[in-house]
Amino acid sequence: MKNLYLIAYLDLKESMRAKWFLVYSLVFGGLIALFFIAGVTESQVMGFSGLSRLLLMYIQITIVILPIFILITTVRSISGDRDNHILEYMLSFAISLRQYYWGKIIGRFVTVYMPVFLAMVIAIVYGWAIGAAIPWGIFFLYTGLLFSLSSAFLGIAFFISSFVKSSEVALGVAFFIWIFLLAFIDIALISLMMQNRFSEELIITLALLNPMEIFRIAAISLFDPELTVMGPVAFTILDTMSQMKFVLLSIGYPIVLGLAFAYAGFSIFKKKDLV
Amino acid sequence: MIKVNNLTKKFGQNISLNNVSCEFKKNDYIALMGANGAGKTTLIRSILGYYHPDEGNVLIDGLDPIKQRVEVLTNISFVPQLPPPIKLSIEELMNYVSISSGIDKDLIKHYSNEMKLDINANMNKSFFKLSGGMKQKLLIAISLAKKSGIIIYDEPTANLDPKARDDFYRLLKQNEEDKVLLFVTHRLEEVEELVNRQIYMDLGTITSDERVS
Ligand SMILES: Nc1ncnc2c1ncn2[C@@H]1O[C@H](COP(=O)(O)OP(=O)(O)OP(=O)(O)O)[C@@H](O)[C@H]1O
Ligand SMILES: [Mg+2]
Numbered sequence: 001m002k003n004l005y006l007i008a009y010l011d012l013k014e015s016m017r018a019k020w021f022l023v024y025s026l027v028f029g030g031l032i033a034l035f036f037i038a039g040v041t042e043s044q045v046m047g048f049s050g051l052s053r054l055l056l057m058y059i060q061i062t063i064v065i066l067p068i069f070i071l072i073t074t075v076r077s078i079s080g081d082r083d084n085h086i087l088e089y090m091l092s093f094a095i096s097l098r099q100y101y102w103g104k105i106i107g108r109f110v111t112v113y114m115p116v117f118l119a120m121v122i123a124i125v126y127g128w129a130i131g132a133a134i135p136w137g138i139f140f141l142y143t144g145l146l147f148s149l150s151s152a153f154l155g156i157a158f159f160i161s162s163f164v165k166s167s168e169v170a171l172g173v174a175f176f177i178w179i180f181l182l183a184f185i186d187i188a189l190i191s192l193m194m195q196n197r198f199s200e201e202l203i204i205t206l207a208l209l210n211p212m213e214i215f216r217i218a219a220i221s222l223f224d225p226e227l228t229v230m231g232p233v234a235f236t237i238l239d240t241m242s243q244m245k246f247v248l249l250s251i252g253y254p255i256v257l258g259l260a261f262a263y264a265g266f267s268i269f270k271k272k273d274l275v
Numbered sequence: 276m277i278k279v280n281n282l283t284k285k286f287g288q289n290i291s292l293n294n295v296s297c298e299f300k301k302n303d304y305i306a307l308m309g310a311n312g313a314g315k316t317t318l319i320r321s322i323l324g325y326y327h328p329d330e331g332n333v334l335i336d337g338l339d340p341i342k343q344r345v346e347v348l349t350n351i352s353f354v355p356q357l358p359p360p361i362k363l364s365i366e367e368l369m370n371y372v373s374i375s376s377g378i379d380k381d382l383i384k385h386y387s388n389e390m391k392l393d394i395n396a397n398m399n400k401s402f403f404k405l406s407g408g409m410k411q412k413l414l415i416a417i418s419l420a421k422k423s424g425i426i427i428y429d430e431p432t433a434n435l436d437p438k439a440r441d442d443f444y445r446l447l448k449q450n451e452e453d454k455v456l457l458f459v460t461h462r463l464e465e466v467e468e469l470v471n472r473q474i475y476m477d478l479g480t481i482t483s484d485e486r487v488s
Contacts, residue, residue, distance in 0.1 A: 002374060003374070003375050006370070006371065006374050006375060010363060010367055010370075010371060013363075013367065014362050014363060014367075017362070018362075084359060084360050085355060085357055085359040085360075086359040086360065086361055088320070088325065088355050088359065089353075089355050089358075089359045089361065089414070090359075090361070090371070091325070092323055092348060092351065092353040092355075093348060093371070093372060093375045093376045094344075094345045094346075094348045094349040094375060094376050095345070095348075095375050096344065096345050097344070271327070272327070273325060273326045273327055274324075274325040274326075275320060275325045275326075
């Protein structure tokens with residue numbers, strides 16, 4: 001156990017010194033700041049809806065950019081260490097592969113989750129300071145969603161990292177997956193839907209397999225289901241499933257997905273040549 | 276202590292180790308030599324359990340270095356051919372090795388001093404920002420402080436100045452008693468004093484293996 005924490009702790013420290021981490025934190029912190037600056041200008045009415053709207057905007061942007069951030073910064077963690085011979089030295093000490101791999105994952109998880117989480121905390125604290133009502137329900141839902149969003153993509157990233165030969169390829173694969181989940185699936189599903197050849201349930205199931213789609217729908221599920229921004233798939237899902245059930249699904253499923261990918265990555269990592 | 280049985284390792288079509296068998300016992304101090312690409316590093320990495328062999332196996336004190344890597348590596352000190360660009364600071368790296376392998380930090384400092392490397396002045400520096408020779412000195416100091424029964428060096432002296440090399444050989448001479456020392460080198464004359472066995476490799480096989488005194 002101590003080795004697991006040791007690896008996690010050192011990876012965390014190393015990441016926090018890295019330039020990408022600075023950029024990463026600035027982006028999410030800056031996003032919140034920007035919203036406040038923009039909001040403050042028209043803010044005689046910074047009541048309940050003000051802070052909720054801010055969190056909603058924040059999470060909608062975060063859902064799009066957090067995965068690619070996680071993928072490109074993490075996908076190289078093991079393959080990069082392998083490329084430049086760091087693994088060859090670090091693994092010559094009495095550390096089991098299990099401790100090394102899961103330690104890295106835990107370290108990375110804290111690294112990627114902390115800034116997005118803190119940005120929301122800052123929003124809440126600042127909102128509270130200027131006297132806005134705090135939408136706790138939304139806050140807790142979104143911290144949960146970001147938690148499971150981070151797990152899902154971290155798992156996918158470590159999975160990729162465990163088998164690609166070089167870090168360039170890893171980057172390419174990561175980018176492809178992001179674009180695929182972000183755009184292609186939606187486009188494909190919409191065209192399927194319009195053709196009317198498949199049952200609605202099938203299309204909805206397909207949509208729900210995509211963690212990004214789940215997050216998008218879950219993020220707005222606390223608001224009025226009549227909202228037009230949701231799109232047809234989201235509307236149908238919220239119409240057929242109870243909100244509570246859907247929220248649990250949207251947090252549970254991506255965590256399971258992330259763990260499954262991470263575990264698959266570990267099996268590959270164990271079976272392959274280490275250097 | 277180390278037993279290599281009919282070991283074959285291929286990378287695609289390229290056969291890097293071709294049915295290699297050999298045994299290293301306590302008090303064997305081996306100079307491992309051979310042309311570039313002969314398979315020396317591949318052999319060492321197989322002993323460390325990094326490669327899954329195509330044929331054959333390696334046993335270290337009867338243990339499999341892949342399946343029982345923690346037990347096996349507890350007893351091995353290793354310095355690689357190229358010092359890796361580790362981003363940890365010296366202090367963090369020392370924590371890593373001392374927590375994971377129980378290496379005494381004061382001993383690392385002791386051996387660093389012997390090698391004329393001032394660790395205290397560099398504690399917060401990233402490892403990869405040290406000069407090439409300084410990196411190697413630190414890795415050597417760690418390897419000596421680890422007090423393992425097996426010491427494996429893959430050409431550790433490439434970046435050391437002549438003075439540092441002498442320090443290093445002197446320290447090694449003091450520390451090799453009752454151990455296995457496996458030393459990859461291209462300059463036999465430098466380690467002649469230290470070794471009692473010379474192995475030559477070529478094209479993935481051992482071409483000669485002789486004891487010298
Ligand atoms: N990871 C790898 N992938 C593909 N081929 C490899 C790999 N590692 C080694 N080889 C090949 O195996 C052969 C032996 O390489 P090795 O590194 O063991 O040589 P070496 O004896 O250590 O040489 P040098 O004196 O240059 O260090 C070479 O032909 C090399 O190209
Ligand atoms: Mg070599």
